[in-house]
Amino acid sequence: MGLSVMPVEVLKMYNAEMMGTNDGSWAESVDLTRLIAADNEMELIDDSIFPDVTADDLAAEEDGNGNIFGGLDTIDLHGNLLISLPVGLRQLRLLTSLNLTNNRLANNCFEVISQLTSLRDLKLANNLLYGPLDPSVSNLQNLEIFDIHGNNVSTLPTNFGNLERLRILNLAENSFELLPFGILSQMPLTELNLKKNKLAKTLIEDDVEALPKLQSIDISCNQITHIVAPGTTVSLPALYQLSASMNRLKALPDVSSWSSLLTLTADENSISEFPEGFFSLEKLRHVDFSANDIRIIPPEIARMDNLAMIRLSGNPLRDKKFISATTEELKDALAARLEPPPPYDDVTSTAHTIAAAIADDAKASESPTKEVAPEEGEHDSRSDMDDFATPPTSAPHSPARSRSHTLSSQTWPIKNGGLLDRSGTQSSSLHPVVCSKIAAATRVTEIQLHHNLFATFPESLTFFANTLTALSLAHNKLVGETYLPEELELPALRELNLMNNHITSLAPLTANLRSPQLEKVDVSLNRITALPTDLRVVFPQLSVMLIANNHLIELDPESIRGLQVVDANNNDIAHLNPKIGLLGGNGGLRQLDVSGNRFRVPRFSVLERGTDATLRWLRGRVPVAEMASWKEGQGEGGQGDFDDDVD
Template sequence: MSTRKSSAALREQIAKAKAAKRAAVRRTSGTREHPTGDNGQSFSRNEDFAVDHHDPFNLRKGEYPGAKVLKQRVAAARTTGRLNVAALGLKEIPSEVLHMYDLESIGAQDGSWAESVDLTRLVAADNLLEALDDAIFPDTSLDAFQDDDDGRGNIFGGLETLDLHGNILTGVPLGFRRLTQLSSLNLSSNHLDNSCLDIISQMTSLRDLKIAKNRLTGPLDAAIANLELLEMLDLHGNSLSALPPNLENMARLRILNLNENHLESVPFDALAKLPLTELTVKKNRLSGTLIQLGVEVLPYLQSLDASSNQLTQLISPGSKLSLPAVHAVSLAMNRLQALPDMSSWINLLTLAVEENNISAIPDSFTGLEKLRHADFASNDIRVVPPEISRMGALAALRLTGNPLRDRKLISASIDVLKETLAVRLEPPPPYQETRDQATITGLMEQLSGLDTKAMTTASLSAGLEAIDDESRSDVDDQFATPPTSAPHSPDRSRSQTMSSDKSASLESSAQTWAVKPGGVLDRSRMESSTLDSTMCAAVAAQHQVRQVQLHHNLFTCIPVSLSALGITLSSLSLTHNQLAGDAFLTARLELPALREMNLASNHITSLRPLNQYLEAPVLEKIDVSMNRIKELPEDLKQAFPRLSVLLVANNQLTDLGAETIRGLRIVDASNNDIAHLNPRIGLLGGNQGLQRLEVTGNRFKVPRWNILERGTEATLQWLRGRVPAEDMAAWKEENGDDSNVD
């Protein structure tokens, strides 16, 4: 019987639709004649040059200005299933929306009944809605409407997204619980109180719920935990004082926003059982310890914000907290006195702890290898650990407002800060010795030991001979000296001679340069212009010098006396000297173990002297930033076969040739005078090719900035798109296909 009813109803609806269409055709196909001109030519209103003005003389001042917009949006929503009536000043849901699926409405707007789809998204935000009538959202199941042939049904029954934020709603209709397809509900910035949670907690299909900036007060209703599919919950801007203990029932909750409430504690024992990735509780009334004893790990948490509270500790003293996935931690504007062990926060990128009472930067801080930004401003820190200079990823460190002993560190840039702290550091060996180098070192130690034994044996034999000679001379004197002659007395005794020789030896050893642990010879800021070759030889005989720091001196040439240290020297810094022109190296210099050379902040104009005189077969990195270099030698890679890093930023380069940098992995030529970027540089990318190219701050206009800011790969792709097809084909055979960047 019900099948016949529905079939008859369907036939009736089809008949009505056809009748409405025929009526519309009759209205539009009238037999009116077109007006004609004096010459009998007919003018049609549908000509292309005709201009359609709905109100050319502005005579419809009394009409609702949003009526036309509303009709257009309703017509579009009928075929797309997405209706947006936001910011129209609505005080209630318009009748056009409620009757949008009626046949009369479809025919009046030249619509097609066959093209209509169910409404899945409704946005009615930023209006003046005070209440939603129960008739609009009836508390009736969808199955009940199937047996009702006369009713219109629930047009909102298929909603998946409902956005009502920015209204003045004081309650929600009971029929909300019948929206079984709804997954996203936004009720923020309304006037809802705790009673709304009774209905919302029955909407078990929700995955995204926002009730921020309403009038929720007191403890949060425990019924909210019935939303077991919920993944995101936003309750910020209310007056909640406590969370329910059964939050662990929300087994899929990933994002929880509790900012700007009146919370005095957070049940981390329950939250630790959830897959939380983001938790924000700033501007509450939290005090004492944030995370209670017993919570040892939050395995999925990526972002934690507990700023603007009254916390004194993050965790209990003596306990540890593991945050293996955390990316950002903000504990600013609290009363923290210390930070916990952060050694397990291996993925941390941003740490904000400004405006606290922290007295020291913890040792575990320097082990955060991925950390990029750290803010310790306005604390009680007095000493900055020198190990911070080893944090390669750290790009920003704020220390303003701290009583530092070294005041210049407060306003120093991160590069200056690292350079200053590196001088105070006792670095480990910069690289592992190869087998050949270890063999050479062992041979040197053995030879040194043999020399010591030989010297000891020689000194002993010399001592014995001296004693024997003295005894013999005494005997001879007894027989050869006349009785009337006085015995010969030396000017000083033997003990005095030995002591003077010993003091001279100590004085000579005291004059040798000190070598820090790790093989660092630091002769920086000595106002030196030369390097004594004798002292270098003496130091090389006693130590294995791996690093030489000669920065901030008066050197006009690279000292050739460094060759005495060449067998072990791997790093050389001559920054901030007076190296000028192309005569800063005029003699052959052999440094067989040198891997890194830093000549930044000088007045060098060419790198030809390095190619001509420097013998460094394992040199990997050259830094000549902040000089006056105008061109790069094409045979730089041939002179230094292992060279992979070239830093020439802030120079006067006018051209960057592809052959010049072929084989390099990292090239920084930013802030130069390059007028044209050679497209063949793009062919240097690919497998085992150029990995990082910095060319910002030059004169060229293409590629544009939006290409450069996307990184090296995007820049190289853009350049490859400008090379000849035959060259690109050869590149593709080695590296595979490539897509151009617009």
């Protein structure tokens, strides 16, 4: 608003002559609890606005107006030009949250702030703090959140451990060269941000055995060579995210005790091998070891079932083919190395293996499988998928075949249940003559085209339009917004899998795909930045949207309204809209997965309790009027549904 002083209307709002305006009355007046004056141009706040007088002395003044701000519990003055604070702030005994980010405050501001002993949340980011942090900050013994990123602070005071309730500490973008982890380990820290400091050599030099409550730590953009001294370890049982990019790390310690770890980012370091205990991390989903010195990839990675993405580009790998391989392809290749070949001199074992294979082939030939002699290349099907959304890729790809093979010498098998499997055949199109013959001879309900070279939806799918209910084009060459250039009618389609392509938008689907019965869409592992808001308008039956591992920057409540399952893990969502909480309830959102994103609230402690807890937390941040309307729509009474969790 560009205000340089506090408006007179605010200062006189409790005066008697103001009570009759705007349909207000004295009986309706309540104490002011929040003061938001952010993004203005205030350099000073007059002492008369916050009088340095106790509440008892003010009450004794018969002609006084009292302190209109005496009941404040929240003050937000970020984005101003403040160079000092009024002394009278120390009289605000109920104040719990103070945001002074992006001002011009120096170290002397703690003369006032240190007396606000009721504070639980203090933000002083991007100010002019410098040198050692003022020891008086330790007076704030109720403090839970402390943010001083973007200053020039160099050390913490020796009495910093007096902050016995501190959970979140943000020291990023300062001048710290060393931190007292002996003190920090005794505090209930769950989040620690040390990004862009001057930390060097060993991060934790003290004799620290564990940080039992730490859930997230960011030490990126420093000059750290070791997290702990070589040969030692530190227990981090609650840690779910470690960011250590752009350091000089030579190795990571034993991570066996980091059992909750979900995301490990350590790109642009000098790490030469996977840390000890890495393969025991059952919950690990996202790993970035790109631009390091790793040469050998252990095959045990294939056993890490929950690992959804691992980046190893920029390493001097012995197997160069792994540099550009996807995570799924990498795990498939490594899985083959876990199975040792049979001994060459064990004739009996080999004979038994061959006999078993012949018997299996004989049984397969006797099974009621229909085969159509088409006019295109032969392929021996290898897909017996129960759920197309997670296609198996452990079998080796079929070798590329010569184009000189005649169409008449090939067969496309149709399996029981109407499954046409053309996966892994290096195909980029479906021959219309072949498709028309198959459609005339049998009822095809499912088509598997994953692991091929398709750049667009094949037009020949229209031959199966009336019967096709499931289609997979996963692991193909679908790019950008060009993968469905023309209208395609598949009225019976219920499930569509487009995972692991290079799609940037779902607009072609909503514009050109005519599938009113579509219920499930899997577009995981693509490059989608936003969901269209008309998904449910175009696909009224849609209930499941899997869009994990993309580049979503927001999750618009309107884009997922009406869906029952949404998986948006590992995206770039910076803020979770509280109105998403209103999508729950009767017939609404049943499963919401949003971990591994950029937003800081709700915190992992809320997310890990499941969808109901997350939606309750979000509803607690929705305006009361909208919440009441939602409750009325749910047929609830007047009982509250707000989640009281403090995060």
